[in-house]
Amino acid sequence: MTVSIARLSTEAGVSYLLKTTSHADVETRDLTGYYTAASNPPGQWLGAGLAGIGMNLHDTVTDAAAKALFERGEHPSTGASLGRTPNQASTVTGTNGQTVRRAAVAGFDLTFSVPKSVSVLWALSDAEYKDRVMAAHHAAMEATLAWLESSAIHTRAGHGGVAHVGVHGAIAAAFDHWESRSGDPQLHTHVVIANRAQRVSDGVWTTLDSRTLYKATVAASEHYNGLLYDQLGRDLGTEAEVRIPTSAVHNYSFELSGVDDALIREFSSRSRLIDIEADRLIHDWLETHGREPSNAVKLKLRQQATLSTRTAKNHDVIPLNTRTRQWRERAQAKGFDTEAVLAATINRSHTHPLNAADTDTAWIDSTAGLVKDLVARRRATWNRWNLIAEAERVCLEIRCATAADRIRLMDAIATSAEEQSVALNEFRYSIPITTAPDLAFNGRSVFDLASAHLFTDVSTLANEEAIMGAHTHDAGPHLEHTTVQDALQQFLTTRGEPLQEEQCRTAEAVLASGRRLDAVVGPAGTGKTTTMSAVRTLWEDCFGAGTVVGLAPAAASADVLGRELGLATNNVSKWLYESTGPGAAVRAGHYAEAAQRYQAACQSPRQDTQARKSLERLAQRMSALTATQTKWQFRPNQLVIIDEASMVSTYQLAALLDQATGAGAKILLVGDPAQLDSIDAGGVLGWLERSGCAQRLSTVWRFTHEWERTASLKLRTGDINVITEYTAHERISSGTYDAMVDDAYNRWDADIRTGKTSILIAPDNDTVAMLNERAQADRVGSGAVDAEATVDLSDGLHAGRGDTILARRNDRRLLDDTGDFIRNGTLITVSGSPNPDGSIAGIRQDNGARIVLGAGYLAESVELGYATTAHRSQGITVDTGHTLVSEGRLTRELFYVSMTRGKAGNHAYISEPDPRDHHGVDPSSLPDWREILSAILSIEGAEHTAHEAREEQRNQANSLSRLLAEHDYLAQIAASDDITRLLNTQSPALVAQMQASPSWGAMVAAWRRTAGTNRPEAERVLVDGLGPTAGARDVAAVVHSRLQPLQQHLAAASSLTMAPVSVPTDREDLRVLLDDVQQRITKRLSAVAVHAFANEEPWMGALRAQTGLKPSDEAWKSLVRDVAGFRDRWDIDNPALPLGAPPSATDWDHSDQRARLEARITAITTNTFAAKQAPGPTANIHSTAPVVGPSL
Incomplete structure (x- = not known):
């Protein structure tokens, strides 16, 4: 992504950017003065909101101005506060009991980085073309910022930020940098947007809506790319092209034509530094020993180079002219003519741009x-x-x-x-x-x-409806309950043990169900495979051998399913390809052609021997085609088990369901929606679980330690308190990236060497490659791997006899000696030296079969296989697991999968960002290991279905919490107009000062509540308070303090009502919107009451038991309506507590309303039970209970 975003704290301000820039000694944007300076250019002011602080576009950012704005929230020239003064950094206690230091948000650092080929072009260019490339970058960046200002940058107002209000543009400081921390050319600009802007409605300074800005970042990144290539094409005549990746694990890229991939790689990563240092060490060896080092020695030298390049880089800026010379020398050393590169890249386009x-x-x-x-x-x-x-x-x-x-x-x-x-x-x-x-x-x-x-899409909704509908369709194949119960009692697992009670119950529910689609959901280690083994055995006992079919999202997982359950399996994509997709279409075409020829031959008058043989050949062809097609069709009474179903897309599930329904078969989805999700639109398995439509396994059996069984379930749900448990059991380590790589590798290696099965999981492919290289080097050193005779792999590394390699692509033409094909994810031990044609022999680690891999497959689709990523680890069970964790790399689902692979132990190694390695980044914004883990556990990567999203949106849009917040926002505007008119008649000289006060909003709110209840008294307090306060520094704060006691007194004496009172206003646009909101509130109050009565919600039982009221009592009906409204107003979903948990003391409205309802319930309870004990007629609850609750 070429545009990234990070928060900027008031503690650090922009000092982390200012310290490496020239200061106010250069006032132009011309880069000439910086070619020889040991600093980056000074910052420049950007944004449409600069007029608010008296700055102009491209003015130089001075230290004083930057610190005033970003650290203190002040006007750079006048020192006036721009809205509320930022809160001082504070130490707060998190939900896990740990203390965290938090500072106010000063702004947002949007870093615009040009694509790598553009950086290379800029690095190799002379001064003129450097300026032109830089100018194109600036133009695209500023156009992107302007687009964000028009579409994403705004503020929020009202309770919970319910209203989105426009602002007069952004205020930003832009700082140009041109190299990475490793010294590679990386042209980028930090555009720091201040967390201050002026509302267009009243000019008040306020903070930005960061949520929308974050959501827009990916679109801004793609938009910037397009704008940049447009500008470069217009100004320099460049063209850009799609680069197809050489490896299946990488995505395509879009780079400048003329800049070679090899040149891009030379300037692309730390691995190039390692290459340079390794080349130097090899040269030194040659000089010392007088001979070329062996491959084993080269591997050792490369490991030495890896360690020696780990030290923190010197962040003193090297003059640009020196860097340019170094970059050109590096390019030339790799065989590139820099002038030829420039000539091949610039002035080559003849494309007419589009209007x-x-x-x-x-x-x-x-x-x-x-x-x-x-x-x-x-x-x-x-x-x-x-x-x-x-x-x-x-x-x-x-x-x-x-x-x-x-x-x-x-x-x-x-x-x-x-x-x-x-x-x-x-x-x-x-x-x-x-x-x-x-x-x-x-x-x-x-x-x-x-x-x-x-x-969403029509087809998505239709597919989801079809799947959910199949769960309610009960005419599918099934077994009789008594048959199932008897058979399950006799069933023994592969270990000779009976099923656990939960597993029995789940298997019975599936087998005896007539539903066309069932689902079994279970966390990692709950025995899903064991349960499915029983299901498969009993189903085939009833319907015959081969009536259970297995499918999985990947060929490797399908193979595992087949071996574990002993049934025929395939991957979902292959099945759909052959059953109804292109494979079936090709066969249908061949069949139609053969059938046409067959019919023509039958009608031909020629009936000799040759004609009969031709008919036979055509019949054979048609028979073979239909037989092959039949192989890819479901049959009546089949059970189709789809394992790891959360990874299967909604479209695929719907297509499989359609086939199964047509054939009279049954679909069984098995998996865990809290593990990996589909890469395409999905969420169905999670929907079935959340809807109560899935059978659940909940008892974890996998782990040796009892505490880890329950802790793993907390990981699954994102409970951050579980961090304390893993820490207490020494399962979490933290430190720098290099230290954690060392720690994870050494402990994994130690486990392997002691005979344990273990998995080493890395957060990204680069770390996987580094760990693989290290593991190989160690094994070369011990003699377990031969490094002298090797083959090239797709990850740029090499493999020899004894190495573990990983296949990364299904190839049904590559067969082992049992006739089985090679799958993506298959691990192979190289068993011999390379053959003359570049192929190697190996032994598969999953089935022990022998296989020969060709040179082409090795170079395109094979890597070293010692370490893996979290995505590839699902479905693996070992003795121990070791997981490296980096910021921003994992979701909750990925971390949960990684931390549940090991039976005896799972360890996490958290890489904390090192400020020395994050040049140009606010150090205080870098998280510690607890914050990294907390963020991971809070990020739910699994998608929800479109149906769920629609229901969630409807509930949110119509909830009382939102509607009342909207009404409050509108009422506040009306009250602001109202009190302004009154102030203009009483003290017009004070109006502007009071409106600029941070206390204005609180004062208006107090006025609204008091004036709405007793306006004469509110006016008296206001007028009396204005006189003595005229000389006060903050008159609005003083008036607010006078109105607040009256507000509390009037509120205590009034009855509580959820429905807001009518708010008078002379503004037509405001009146219309207020009326609309009030109508929606009335409808919602009625709807939540009707829903509560119709569904007999669980909290009603607790309330009835507490009050002793009968459903027919009018007091009961009134109380339920009020409590239902209260629960909707405050988003309460606790089924056991009618009024929910007590709110914080600072949430005054919530606390007040809850206290009144409590008092009402207490009064009703007292009167009800007193009436039951008293002689004579039943007491009239209505007449004795004080009316202190909402009147709805």
């Missing part, structure tokens, strides 16, 4: 359809940011004439894609075009953020 007017509606709609389809394949739901990002990817090769043309084009495509999608939430409020900016944002109500609109 927005060059396209028509048909092209826009067609392209939008492609964009929507591509997004729909990967996601169950999406928003406008997803569509814009995908539109940029689809239009990657299209060059536009101007930035405005590109923006218009992408917006038009995204809008058309939205229109071709199915909306999951609505724009709830219609507003006229004349609506004031405090009620409107980007053409919509402030309550309806356009980019938060969610979409």
